[in-house]
Amino acid sequence: MGVAVEAVKGRGYQLAQPIEPLDGAAIVAHLPADARHLLTRLLVEDQLASSNAYLRERFQQGAGHGEVCLAESQTAGRGRRGRSWVTPWGQSLILSVGWRFESGVIALEGLSLAVGVVTAQVLEAYGAQPMLKWPNDVLLPDHSGELAKLAGILVEVTGDAAGPCEVVIGIGLNLFMNDAQRQAIGQPVAALSDACPGLGRNQLAAEMVAGLLAMLSTFEKSGFQAWQAEWNQRHAFANQPIHILQGKQGCEATAGDVDASGNLWVSEENGQSRRLAGGEISIRRRL
Numbered sequence: 001m002g003v004a005v006e007a008v009k010g011r012g013y014q015l016a017q018p019i020e021p022l023d024g025a026a027i028v029a030h031l032p033a034d035a036r037h038l039l040t041r042l043l044v045e046d047q048l049a050s051s052n053a054y055l056r057e058r059f060q061q062g063a064g065h066g067e068v069c070l071a072e073s074q075t076a077g078r079g080r081r082g083r084s085w086v087t088p089w090g091q092s093l094i095l096s097v098g099w100r101f102e103s104g105v106i107a108l109e110g111l112s113l114a115v116g117v118v119t120a121q122v123l124e125a126y127g128a129q130p131m132l133k134w135p136n137d138v139l140l141p142d143h144s145g146e147l148a149k150l151a152g153i154l155v156e157v158t159g160d161a162a163g164p165c166e167v168v169i170g171i172g173l174n175l176f177m178n179d180a181q182r183q184a185i186g187q188p189v190a191a192l193s194d195a196c197p198g199l200g201r202n203q204l205a206a207e208m209v210a211g212l213l214a215m216l217s218t219f220e221k222s223g224f225q226a227w228q229a230e231w232n233q234r235h236a237f238a239n240q241p242i243h244i245l246q247g248k249q250g251c252e253a254t255a256g257d258v259d260a261s262g263n264l265w266v267s268e269e270n271g272q273s274r275r276l277a278g279g280e281i282s283i284r285r286r287l
Contacts, residue, residue: 019089019090019091019176020090020200020201020202021072021090021201022044022070022072022090022201022202022205023044023202024042024043024044026202026206027042027044027070027202027205027206027209028042028206029206030202030203030206030207031206031209031210032210034210034213034214035206035209035210035213035214038066038213038214038216038217039066039067039068039209039213040063040065040066040067041063041066041067041068042067042068042070042209043067043068043069043070044069044070044071045069045070045071045072046071046072046073047071047072047073047074047075047089048069048071048073048074048075049074049075049076050074050076050170051069051070051071051074051094051095051096051170052096052154052156052168052170053076054069054071054096055067055069055096055097055098055168056156056158056166056168058098059098059100059158059166059168064098064100064166064168065098065099065100065166066098066099066213067097067098068095068096068097068098068209068213069095069096069098070093070094070095070096070205071094072089072090072094073088073089073090073092073094074094088181091174091175091176091177092172092173092174092175093171093172093173093175093201093204093205093208094170094171094172094173095170095171095173095205095208095209096168096169096170096171097168097169097209097212097213097216098166098167098168098169099166099167099169099216100164100165100166100167101164101165101166101167101220102163102164102220103220104159104160104161104162104163104164104165105157105159105161105162105165106161106162107219107220107223108155108157108165108167109223109224109261109262110223110224110227110228110258110260110261110262111155111167111169111219111224111262112135112136112153112154112155112169112262112278113132113134113135113224113227113231113258113262114215114219114224114226114227114231115153115155115169115171115212115215116132116136116137116138116153116231116234117132117227117230117231117234118208118211118212118215119138119151119153119171119173119208119211120132120138120230120234121211121230122204122207122208122211123138123140123192123196125207126192126195126196126199126204127195127196128140128192128195128196129141129195130150130234131147131234131235131236132231132234132235132236133149133236133237133283134235134237134255134258134264134276134283135262135264135278135281136152136153136154136155137149137151137152137153138150138151138152138153138173139190139236140190140192140194140195141190141194141195142182142188142189142190142194143194146188147188147190147236148188148189148190149174149187149188149189149190150173150174150189150190150191150192151171151172151173151174152171152172153169153170153171154169154170154171155167155168155169155170156168156170169212169216171208173192173208174189174190174191174192175191175192175193175199175201175204176191176192176193177189177191177193192204215227223260224260224261224262225260228258228259228260228262231258232257232258235255235257235258236285237255237283237285238255238256238257239254239255239256240254240255240285240286241253241254241255241285241286242254242255242266242283242284242285242286243283243284243285243286244266244276244281244282244283245281245282245283245284246280246281246282247280251268251269252268252269252286253266253267253268253269254266254267255283256273259275261277262278263275263276263277263278264276264283
């Protein structure tokens with residue numbers, strides 16, 4: 001299950017890190033009235049292959065809209081570009097939200113960035129100082145003080161490009177992580193407990209659900225433009241040299257701001273500006 005235990009002399013074993021199991025009733029109790037009105041169903045599962053896949057199946061069954069699925073662990077979680085997402089039991093916040101949009105895919109421009117802003121706002125209320133990496137990552141300083149990945153966002157869309165479409169938003173957020181788990185991942189990662197020890201898991205889940213439902217209820221009308229300034233204020237690589245990887249092609253540039261559609265503008269070494277529009281593009285800070 002990936003849960004660390006430690007020996008206690010003369011007493012046996014105990015959890016190395018206290019775990020607060022997910023509790024659907026406690027989460028709902030923490031929700032404000034507006035969020036309860038928007039929430040169709042809250043599903044809390046012990047283990048799933050993927051919380052996103054679970055909600056996609058719910059849409060196929062005629063449900064899904066306004067539904068939230070949380071899981072203690074998942075066995076086939078993934079992020080952008082097909083990467084796996086490691087989720088030890090009870091030590092992450094694995095959350096998916098389903099929403100139906102009537103205006104088609106064009107209305108979803110910048111949605112994943114708005115999700116990043118909501119996540120950052122919730123964490124800031126606890127005293128954390130997250131930063132956002134275009135297009136889908138939330139960063140936080142790790143043990144060394146360097147920015148490292150705290151959370152990943154995956155938005156999956158099905159339906160008509162010009163008409164109604166169904167969206168599943170998945171978030172995987174590291175809450176606790178020991179040294180062995182960090183080393184096994186093989187890349188810099190952060191955990192929220194680094195900045196906010198003693199954080200209540202069900203309270204955090206409720207605040208994430210409330211923030212996401214509120215954003216989704218207005219996004220089709222307002223679009224990403226309503227979230228653009230908030231995202232740019234938290235832009236981790238603003239005005240910094242970056243390496244852009246698109247497929248097998250790479251180039252160097254300086255990161256600018258994101259526009260009202262969620263595209264990232266960059267200035268290449270030849271002085272020309274161009275915009276990056278999501279898809280299979282990855283950026284990294286250039287050292």
